[in-house]
Amino acid sequence: MCPPGTDQTTRGPQRWHLLAPKLEQIFQPFQHQGWGERKFSDISLSDLENTTFAFSKLARLNVTSSGVGDGPIHSGRTLAPIEDLPAELLGLINKELCKTDILALGSCSQTLWTHALHHIAADNRKFTAPWAGTPVIFTGSYLTSLPTAVCELFPGLKQEESEYDKRNRFPGMGRGCPANGMAPARRWNWNAVGSYETTDEKTCYDTWRNSLSTVPGLDTKTMGRLHGDLDKVFHVDVDGRWFLRNLILKEFVKLDVSGTYSPGELQVDVAGSPWLSLDMALLLRTRWSTPGTQSYEKKGEEKGVWAGHCFDVVKDQPDGEDWRDTTVSVRDAARVIVSKKEQTGRRRERRIRTPRT
Structure with missing residues (x-):
């Protein structure tokens, strides 16, 4: 991203980061080539099929160990x-x-x-x-605004946004216009990415x-x-049914968890959808950015309805009339992205195979 004072952010590939603003921590759920694409829909969903960063950061595990073990081989000597x-x-x-x-x-x-x-x-x-109950947002570097849930965490940011709109020299060209300078929300994201403590998937x-x-x-x-x-x-014991909870909207998503709580041996998917990992579902619902000029995404699709909300993952199903099961809607929204990606891939393949005349 460009430094403060200039706004040429959209000239380079859009960069995505998962932020926990209250903790001032940042996580990059992808490191290899393919995630720096301008269009979020171009990101390969298979990149996150077998990762478990969301589970490791949100799952409220029943930790009951007493700390008793076999220990080193007994020497038979008296106590030091x-x-x-x-x-x-x-x-x-x-x-x-x-x-x-x-x-x-x-x-x-x-x-x-x-x-x-x-x-x-x-x-x-x-x-x-460590991230249970704290706001989470998956930001793209093209963003020109922030969701209300994040703005409420930073009262001064809302005032900056208002002042920015008043001095906007080219209102018809939008907030992302370089001539208007960097939008406060984009500057906030730039500072967060550069200053937050980097965390990883390690437990x-x-x-x-x-x-x-x-x-x-x-x-x-x-x-x-x-x-x-x-x-x-x-x-x-992690095998079985778990639940991702949105603690703000009182919504939950059913999860299928299998394997053991060890590196590379755990699988966490949205129930009934082995193609949709918990990680990707969370990113799709919390992403927040603005499409680039070459993006085919419809306006609004880049803004996840859960951006800036608080979550956890629990073993017991939420009960009570105030909780709503959104498993199907989360799955269907992700399926739209998958369908778009597959269609785009087929079009690109046809262009490559079709000889020029």
């Missing part, structure tokens, strides 16, 4: 002085250590390993569903397992036992 310390003091020590050091200290004995596992289990509970489970591999001096057998204990701490 540090092992005799009260649990409260060992807990304070672990809070001051990095993950690798906590695991290294714990691997010294079964007693210290038990305390380490209690610390890890508490860490898991603390960082479960608490991933970071602790990766840290364990950096502990020096562990033999293969001990490493296997400790990995097994970590698996027990983070084990949670």
